[in-house]
Amino acid sequence: MSNGFDDIPFFDEEPAARPARGGHQPAPPAPAGGSTALGGIAARAMAARDQHRVPDYLSGLNPEQREAVESLDGPVLVLAGAGTGKTRVLTTRIAHILASGRAFPSQILAVTFTNKAAREMKERVGVLVGGAVEGMPWMGTFHSIGVKLLRRHAELVGLKSSFTILDTDDVVRLVKQLIQADGIDDKRWPAKQFAQMIDGWKNKGLGPAEIPEGDARSFANGKGRELYAAYQARLMTLNACDFGDLLLHPIRMFRTNPDVLREYHDKFRYILVDEYQDTNTAQYMWLRLLAQRPKGVPQNVCCVGDDDQSIYGWRGAEVDNILRFEKDFPGAKVIKLERNYRSTEHILGAAAHLIAHNEGRLGKTLFTDRTDPNDDKVQVHAAWDSEEEARAVGEEIEQLQRNQHPLNNMAILVRASFQMREFEDRFVTLGLNYRVIGGPRFYERLEIRDALAYFRLVCQPADDLAFERIVNTPKRGLGDTTVRALHDYARKRDIPMLAATADIVETDEMKPKPRKSLFDVVSMFQRWQGLLETTPHTELAETILEESGYTDMWKNDKSAEAPGRLENLKELIRSMEAFESMRGFLEHIALVMDVEQNAELDAVSIMTLHSAKGLEFETVFLPGWEEGLFPHQRALDEGGRSGLEEERRLAYVGLTRAKRRCHIWFVSNRRIHGLWQSTLPSRFLDELPVTHVEVSEADQSYGGYNRGGYGQSRFDKQEPFANTYSTPGWKRAQANKTDATRDNWGNRSGVSIERIGYGESGPKARTIDGELIAKSRIDEPSKFTVGDRVFHIKFGNGNIAGIEGNKLTIDFDRAGQKRVLDGFVEKV
DNA sequence: AGTTGGTTTGTTTTT
DNA sequence: CAAACCAACT
Numbered sequence: 001m002s003n004g005f006d007d008i009p010f011f012d013e014e015p016a017a018r019p020a021r022g023g024h025q026p027a028p029p030a031p032a033g034g035s036t037a038l039g040g041i042a043a044r045a046m047a048a049r050d051q052h053r054v055p056d057y058l059s060g061l062n063p064e065q066r067e068a069v070e071s072l073d074g075p076v077l078v079l080a081g082a083g084t085g086k087t088r089v090l091t092t093r094i095a096h097i098l099a100s101g102r103a104f105p106s107q108i109l110a111v112t113f114t115n116k117a118a119r120e121m122k123e124r125v126g127v128l129v130g131g132a133v134e135g136m137p138w139m140g141t142f143h144s145i146g147v148k149l150l151r152r153h154a155e156l157v158g159l160k161s162s163f164t165i166l167d168t169d170d171v172v173r174l175v176k177q178l179i180q181a182d183g184i185d186d187k188r189w190p191a192k193q194f195a196q197m198i199d200g201w202k203n204k205g206l207g208p209a210e211i212p213e214g215d216a217r218s219f220a221n222g223k224g225r226e227l228y229a230a231y232q233a234r235l236m237t238l239n240a241c242d243f244g245d246l247l248l249h250p251i252r253m254f255r256t257n258p259d260v261l262r263e264y265h266d267k268f269r270y271i272l273v274d275e276y277q278d279t280n281t282a283q284y285m286w287l288r289l290l291a292q293r294p295k296g297v298p299q300n301v302c303c304v305g306d307d308d309q310s311i312y313g314w315r316g317a318e319v320d321n322i323l324r325f326e327k328d329f330p331g332a333k334v335i336k337l338e339r340n341y342r343s344t345e346h347i348l349g350a351a352a353h354l355i356a357h358n359e360g361r362l363g364k365t366l367f368t369d370r371t372d373p374n375d376d377k378v379q380v381h382a383a384w385d386s387e388e389e390a391r392a393v394g395e396e397i398e399q400l401q402r403n404q405h406p407l408n409n410m411a412i413l414v415r416a417s418f419q420m421r422e423f424e425d426r427f428v429t430l431g432l433n434y435r436v437i438g439g440p441r442f443y444e445r446l447e448i449r450d451a452l453a454y455f456r457l458v459c460q461p462a463d464d465l466a467f468e469r470i471v472n473t474p475k476r477g478l479g480d481t482t483v484r485a486l487h488d489y490a491r492k493r494d495i496p497m498l499a500a501t502a503d504i505v506e507t508d509e510m511k512p513k514p515r516k517s518l519f520d521v522v523s524m525f526q527r528w529q530g531l532l533e534t535t536p537h538t539e540l541a542e543t544i545l546e547e548s549g550y551t552d553m554w555k556n557d558k559s560a561e562a563p564g565r566l567e568n569l570k571e572l573i574r575s576m577e578a579f580e581s582m583r584g585f586l587e588h589i590a591l592v593m594d595v596e597q598n599a600e601l602d603a604v605s606i607m608t609l610h611s612a613k614g615l616e617f618e619t620v621f622l623p624g625w626e627e628g629l630f631p632h633q634r635a636l637d638e639g640g641r642s643g644l645e646e647e648r649r650l651a652y653v654g655l656t657r658a659k660r661r662c663h664i665w666f667v668s669n670r671r672i673h674g675l676w677q678s679t680l681p682s683r684f685l686d687e688l689p690v691t692h693v694e695v696s697e698a699d700q701s702y703g704g705y706n707r708g709g710y711g712q713s714r715f716d717k718q719e720p721f722a723n724t725y726s727t728p729g730w731k732r733a734q735a736n737k738t739d740a741t742r743d744n745w746g747n748r749s750g751v752s753i754e755r756i757g758y759g760e761s762g763p764k765a766r767t768i769d770g771e772l773i774a775k776s777r778i779d780e781p782s783k784f785t786v787g788d789r790v791f792h793i794k795f796g797n798g799n800i801a802g803i804e805g806n807k808l809t810i811d812f813d814r815a816g817q818k819r820v821l822d823g824f825v826e827k828v
Numbered sequence: 829a830g831t832t833g834g835t836t837t838g839t840t841t842t843t
Numbered sequence: 844c845a846a847a848c849c850a851a852c853t
Contacts, residue, residue, distance in 0.1 A: 114842065143843045167843085187849095243843045278842095315841065416839050438841080475829080591843065610840050632839055650840080673838060674844030 057095050057128050061088075068302075068335045069093045072102060072270070075291075075329035076302040077322070081366045082351070082656035083342030083616065086304055090272060091121060093302065094136075095128040097270050109268040109290065110139040113275050115592045117614065118144070121274070138268070142283050144591050146246035149253070149264075156257055157249045162460060164240045165590035169449065170465045171195045171242050178230050182223065189220045198228055202244025203316030205251065205282040208232060237494070239462055247282045254289045264290060269300060276305030276325075280316040288328060299329055307362050308355050311610060311650050313642070314635075323362065340366040342616055344375040347662050349692035351655040357687050358645045366656075377694040378655070378662045380685060385669040385676075386419070386624075390426040393621050396663065397432060397604060400619060407433055409618035411605040413654050415630040419623060420606050433603035438611040442595040447554065447565040448572055452589070454544050458528045459583050462496040474553035476517040482510070486518075498525060524548060537582040541573050609654050620658035623665040625651075625682035628672075651684045784827070791828045 058066060068078045068089045080086035094110060097103050112118045118140050125136065138145060147165065154161040166174070175198070176191035197219060201211050208229035216225035235241065241249065254261040271291050273279070279287065291301040303325060310319040326332045340348055348366050355361070383389040397410060412423055420436060427434045442448060450473055453466040460466075468487075472478040489509075490500035504510060505519040524547060531540050545551045551569065554562045575595065579585040605617070624630055631647035639646060655662060666681045784790070788800045790810060802809035 141843065146843095165843090246843075312841080314839085418838085479829090593843075608840060629839095634839060646840095671844075 055096075055099060057092055057099070061085075061092065062339055064335055064337050064339070065089050065092075068337070069096050071302075071333050071335070072097060072100070072300065073298055075299050075325070075332035077276075077325045077329075077332050077334045078302065078304040078337060079322075079334065079362055079364055080304055080306055080337040081340065081364045082306065082309060082653070083340045084337035084366070085341060086306075086337065087120065087124065087274075089337070090274060090302075090304055091124040091128055093272065094121075094125050094270075098129060103269040105136045106138065107267060107269045108136060108138065108272070109145070109270070110136065110272040111142055111145060111274065111287070112139075113141060113278055115141055115144075115594065117141075117274055141591070142286065143243060143246045146250050146286075147587070147591065149250045150241070150246065153253055153257075153260060156253045156260065158236055159241070159249070160239050162239065164238070164456065164460050164463050164466075165246070165587075166235075166240050166242050166465065167444075167590070167593070168195065168243075169444070170240075171198075173468070174234060174238075174465060175227075175231060178227060178234065179220070182220075182227065182230075184220045184223065194219055194224075194227065197224070198231060198242075199244060200316060201228065202242070202248055203280040203282055205248065205285050207248070238464055239460075240465075244282065247286050251282065251286050251289060261289060265293060271301040273301070273303040274305075276303035277307050277310040277319050277322050278305075278312050278317045279321050281318055284318065284321045292328070301329060306364075308358070308364065308649055309613060309653055311613065311646060311653060313646050314639070336364055338364050338366055340368045342659050343368070343656060344660055345371050346375055346377045346692040347655060347658050347660075350378040350662070350688050351652050353689040353692070354655065354684060354687045355648065355652040358648055360645075376661050377692050378664065378688065380625075380664045380666075380688070380693055380695045382681075382695075383665060383667045385667050386422050386671070387426075389623050389665050389667050390422040393423065393623065393663070393665065394426045394430050394432060396621075398430065405618065407602045407604045408599075410621070411607065411612065411615070411617040411619075411657065412621045412623065413607060413609045413612045413657065415609055415624055415632060415650070417608055419629075423606055423623075427604070433601055434606055435597060435601065435603045437597070437605055437607035441593050442568070442571075443589050443593045445565070445568060447568055450550065451541075451545060451569055451572055452586070454548060454550070455541060455582055455586060457498065458525060458532060458540075458544065459586060461498045461525070461529070464490070464497045467497045467501075470548075471521060474549045476521065478514055478517055482514045482518075485509070498522070502526075532582065537579070537585065538573055538576050540582065541576055545569060545573075609650050612657050613653050616657055616659055618659050619661040619663070620654065621663045621665070622651075622654050623667075624670075625664050625666040625685055626670065626679040627682055628677075628679060629670065630682050630684070648684065648687075651682075789828050791826055797828065 058069065061069060062085075065085055065088065068076065069092045072093075078086070078089060080089065090110075094108060097108060098105060110121065112121060122136065122139060125139075137148075140148075150157070150159065150163070151161045154163060172191050172195045175195045176186055179186045179189060179191055179194065197215070201207075201215070208225055211225060211228065216222065216228075218224060220227065235245065254264075268290060271287075273287060287301075291299055293299050303322070305322050307319055307322050310317060310322075313319065326334065343351075345368055348368055352366055381392065383392055393412065397407070400410065401407060412420075414420055414423075417439065424434065424436070426432075443452070450470060453463075453469040456463045456466040457470065468483060471483060471486075486497055486500055486504065489504055490497045493500065493503075495503075501518050502522045505515055505522060508515075510518065528540065528544055528547075531543070535543070551566065554566050554569075557565075576582070576585050579588060630651070631644055635643040635647050637643075664685070666679075666685065668679060669676055670679050671677070784800055784803060786800050786803060789797065790800060791797050798810040800809070801811050
């Protein structure tokens, strides 16, 4: 397909003669007349407009998308539901800004959350524009843009522009030192916990002086605030930033230097933000500083987000930011994208009905025109335990594979990573290719971090954390006492530890043995620093790892992991080739902690629901829909009502990943913390509309579920439902989203979950207007009475202690008190 | 310094 | 249950 830019060169640079600063609204580059470099593109675009021809890149858009792309003046909020072409709108909008000659590439600020999203956006703009997007220097993550700003203006916040970026590991070690230095028991007050607190404060945009008194008091007998302040002071002396600082320093800088801020106001004519629902308070403040302009000056900011996909509240994301947009940017145009291009009507119907149970939504309803009678409904399956679940999913995947479905089009999305193992085990025995997305990351591995510490110290001799990490790795006989002495010496003189070491070996403060070792260390680093400018960086990297004895250390290690670690080190060197210098490489990995996977292999993807956001697959498997796991108990306990809603959004994200087929599973028994727990089906299952869902049982051959007379399906004799969601019941559910049967905690009181058990004798599921009404209710007489002696296949004998509808509380003789569904026990 | 045994602790994760 | 972490041995 052609685009509107064929053969048009794409310009990277702003013209040399930029409009003089001073006005808030610099004249745009001359759009017509062809006098500037951009004139060519603009002239073409305008010619197209004059001929009443829509530029090609706009032609495939629906009216809402097109409005979102073309509303270039003033603030715009795009509420884009799952699969409605969000990224397309964003990228086309950028293309449109460029094509209409309103801004140069370098005058557009485009912010994403992840490097992956930034990469994708760059690629897609590149395709639209038909050229490299090197010319969009301000497209990136909040953090990478923050670094860029800081490197330019480091001195304004008291840093040198060569500052290092610490990752969480470094931060924890630093905090630990501070805690110990303060004579606080670091067992009782773990450094990791405090590091998380700091991170939390920074997410909220709070410096040491601003944290709430309660927070300050709650750590280390009220020393929270001092510790935080000490931490910040230490970062300054180290010339280092943590991730939070990459946002906070620019904020502070802009606040205290209005002239600098004005410079960027002039520069950024258009601001775009992706995944706006995920912004935290600090990012919000950052954005507002850059986007808000004095009265009368257009605020060309465009935020794209979906409140229904906000799943990072636990990490400080504030959905409120999206709800507040119109207040912050008066006159904002709000555009909803609701036409879904991804999923079948059944998948969409199920997702829409589920999410309608949340309150406080901006209220979008996805729709699609496509109705294909051959489309499968969303399938709900039951299994006895997680092993059977994995086996059945594996079987289903193999079945699809036999029907020519590539494994790349299938994904298993789990709530918690421990669920992955069972699937992995199963797929290994089946010989089924799979790939785990997320999980332990390359740059976080021990050997990689050690190697990086060497490189960091060579490039930045003041990096004490790197120094401490590797002085004695490999072992050089430099123990705790030596390192502490170095530390003290350095602090006393206010110099970096490496410099201190260089000094100290000239004296006789050290005993001969450590002195010799330290001398070697110092001379090694001096040599490497000398090579930094002259030797190619990959070669230097190899030299460092060889000469330091680091590779030998692993060669001599006979543990099982050692060969893999050496392999990883080689991979590290290989990955450096793509960079110009060692400094450039270090800068990159400080921000981009992931490494790309090979897409060659045809494999099923296994990942958490969180990491699935933004992806799509033909077939999606959603295992583990059980109370306690999904919704997760902890989300419920700690987040209460809003916790539950976030879990529900997570379920929504899961469902909407599927294009054609979606299979949900729940099991009756799951091993949690080593012991078997009987589980109840997730409440989310009840929130799915029967019209779009089909319940099928595990194959009889698995035995478990139907064994011993338990659990004939209660759905066996289901009445037929209308198959669109235009039924009165669905409409009514839409109308009153508030479910009267839920109390403040999001717990359900009146309606209980569908019950498993009783075979033929069980009451039949009833439907009213397509809504599934649970057949067993609290007011319905139970077959059991308190005190009954019962038997459970997993927990053995016990006495009923309480009854709530079809949920029994039983005191088991051996297993203790449990809540189980009555279908799983029988009277003895 | 390196190993062993005992205790703890089990969501989601980016930068 | 099992991995990770820590403390106290050898």
